[in-house]
Amino acid sequence: MNEPYPRAVAERGGKRIPDATVARLPIYLRSLLELGPQTPTVSSEQLAESAGVNAAKVRKDLSYLGSYGTRGVGYDVEYLQAHMRRALGMTQDWPVVIVGIGNLGAALANYGGFGNRGYPVAALVDASPDVVGRTFGDLVVRHADELAEVVAEEHIAIGVIATPAPAAQAVADELIAAGVRSILNFAPTVLTVPPEVSLRKVDLAVEMQILSFYQQHGPTSAAE
Amino acid sequence: MNEPYPRAVAERGGKRIPDATVARLPIYLRSLLELGPQTPTVSSEQLAESAGVNAAKVRKDLSYLGSYGTRGVGYDVEYLQAHMRRALGMTQDWPVVIVGIGNLGAALANYGGFGNRGYPVAALVDASPDVVGRTFGDLVVRHADELAEVVAEEHIAIGVIATPAPAAQAVADELIAAGVRSILNFAPTVLTVPPEVSLRKVDLAVEMQILSFYQQHGPTSAAE
DNA sequence: GGGTGTGAAAGCCTTCACAGCA
DNA sequence: TGCTGTGAAGGCTTTCACACCC
Structure with a gap:
């Protein structure tokens, strides 16, 4: 059976984050962590490369978290890491x-x-x-x-x-x-x-x- | 990067089996194996129940393998098992x-x-x-x-x-x-x-x- | 110029609903 | 009558393409 659940709960300012996006956030976070501190910003192109997806998807996905990029520059690595960690609940332990x-x-x-x-x-x-x-x-x-x-x-x-x-x-x-x-x-x-x-x-x-x-x-x- | 692959290869009489369906076939097979030999036929409803999906999905999925059901009756368990095993490559070992x-x-x-x-x-x-x-x-x-x-x-x-x-x-x-x-x-x-x-x-x-x-x-x- | 943010289009997948056969 | 098989509709997800801003 497994009836259709009442959908949609995870929101942020009205926009729900799609399941497909949620499943990719941990991959993006890992990619960000691999960049190291001498890389202040990343482009969607670079992130896409290291996460094994395409750049348009990265931009869409990140836009669900909010707009943390700067046009012409890219995303601030540290800032994006922090927001991602927060979204994924990694600011606390889950025993x-x-x-x-x-x-x-x-x-x-x-x-x-x-x-x-x-x-x-x-x-x-x-x-x-x-x-x-x-x-x-x-x-x-x-x-x-x-x-x-x-x-x-x-x-x-x-x-x-x-x-x-x-x-x-x-x-x-x-x-x-x-x-x-x-x-x-x-x-x-x-x-x-x-x-x-x-x-x-x-x-x-x-x-x-x-x-x-x-x-x-x-x-x-x-x-x- | 990861450019779009040239899609579609797995066919059967012209119909490609969707990836989402392929991922469920093993679950259906397991459900069939659990039925035991005293159950000659299953309905899509029953299979759906034990596979944790809905009946329409079961019917659509099975239709990609070919039409092995009988209207008014259901699917022949043994016959379906055999076809499923064949589709999944389980008629041989994969070291x-x-x-x-x-x-x-x-x-x-x-x-x-x-x-x-x-x-x-x-x-x-x-x-x-x-x-x-x-x-x-x-x-x-x-x-x-x-x-x-x-x-x-x-x-x-x-x-x-x-x-x-x-x-x-x-x-x-x-x-x-x-x-x-x-x-x-x-x-x-x-x-x-x-x-x-x-x-x-x-x-x-x-x-x-x-x-x-x-x-x-x-x-x-x-x-x- | 460079690269994000995002409507719109396209492509999958799921669900509906019913014709059709046993 | 009962249940499959399947077009058609609907919903997600991906991709495109370009306006917009640094």
């Missing part, structure tokens, strides 16, 4: 819980890329007695029954689901009941969540199958 | 090389989900002497210098890049030079590849940032 500490969950727990970017892994949870109590870095794996407490204690904002597929929906339901409104799902299954919850998914098997489709039929971007 | 055996690469190497679904991990490659020579399952990590030989020997079809960002473009270039035409990129960087190469990416930091955007602004699907 993460990883549920399901198998191969993938453990790798995510050890992966440094989260913490230093504003998404500290604040808790690990698993249902198996073999795993509960183990430590990863300075975190002890807690039991799935305590999920609600964990979410409250650690002020969890984002739930990462790395359980087997059959457990994923129940975990999502518990996360949501505990107040989590953002979920990243690695389990190979479709999750149903209420409209006020943001859901993103990463499905490795699906990615492989998309690739082998194009391997057979000849590529057409295949890009996200 | 995979994982390049970069850090946290994530190692987790992917241990992850069982690939091999049993037609994407056997046939080789592991890394640039660090500390890692080369280690074994994961029955695979020994080989040195990055041997990438071209590895690709040839193992008939690699898909390259998975799990290196640090700075190494990723060079790895992609080598994979492509060695004949690989499908790449799944986990490195947090934009890759440039020629149009005949299919590229998909998984970027955890980007996913988190998209989620925190919607956490701040109120969700609007956020879905892929």
Whole structure:
């Protein structure tokens, strides 16, 4: 089913930022960060080059954030970085819980890329007695029954689901009941969540199958 | 830059299958597999329910594969499965090389989900002497210098890049030079590849940032 | 001159709604 | 009657092209 949600909420002075644009903002931000401090301004052309899109798209996208460019010059790198970080909510931390500490969950727990970017892994949870109590870095794996407490204690904002597929929906339901409104799902299954919850998914098997489709039929971007 | 590719190749009797449809086929296939053998037919309504989309979309998507439904009845599950598997290239194996055996690469190497679904991990490659020579399952990590030989020997079809960002473009270039035409990129960087190469990416930091955007602004699907 | 900001056009994708067949 | 297959409509997204400002 999955009925059409009542659309549009994210606004700024009346203009909603399109989903497609939101998905590119992190790429632009990364490109800006790579420029370094000896580059005071960038043109849409340069940003486009390093983000792998075209210049018109960059200008449109940035115009949704507001008009931070200067005609004839380009965009002030530092200023644009600051606005982008603010738009992406990167002025604060968003504590993460990883549920399901198998191969993938453990790798995510050890992966440094989260913490230093504003998404500290604040808790690990698993249902198996073999795993509960183990430590990863300075975190002890807690039991799935305590999920609600964990979410409250650690002020969890984002739930990462790395359980087997059959457990994923129940975990999502518990996360949501505990107040989590953002979920990243690695389990190979479709999750149903209420409209006020943001859901993103990463499905490795699906990615492989998309690739082998194009391997057979000849590529057409295949890009996200 | 990234100029518009000459579009459209994947055809079937003249009708190209849209990218958006291709990305959903794996989900439909998974839904079909979950139905089990005591369900001979499904309606678009049922398939839609379990795939998390709406029924009109299912019908349109399936119509691109050809007309395998029966009016008044629905779709023959087994027949549809077979056609879908064929379309997705799942009637053969596509050997995979994982390049970069850090946290994530190692987790992917241990992850069982690939091999049993037609994407056997046939080789592991890394640039660090500390890692080369280690074994994961029955695979020994080989040195990055041997990438071209590895690709040839193992008939690699898909390259998975799990290196640090700075190494990723060079790895992609080598994979492509060695004949690989499908790449799944986990490195947090934009890759440039020629149009005949299919590229998909998984970027955890980007996913988190998209989620925190919607956490701040109120969700609007956020879905892929 | 150089490069942004943005209406307008074009292209995809989704949804509707219903003809048509089992 | 029930459900598929599909033109047509509608909505997003991308791209164009140029007015406008530094």
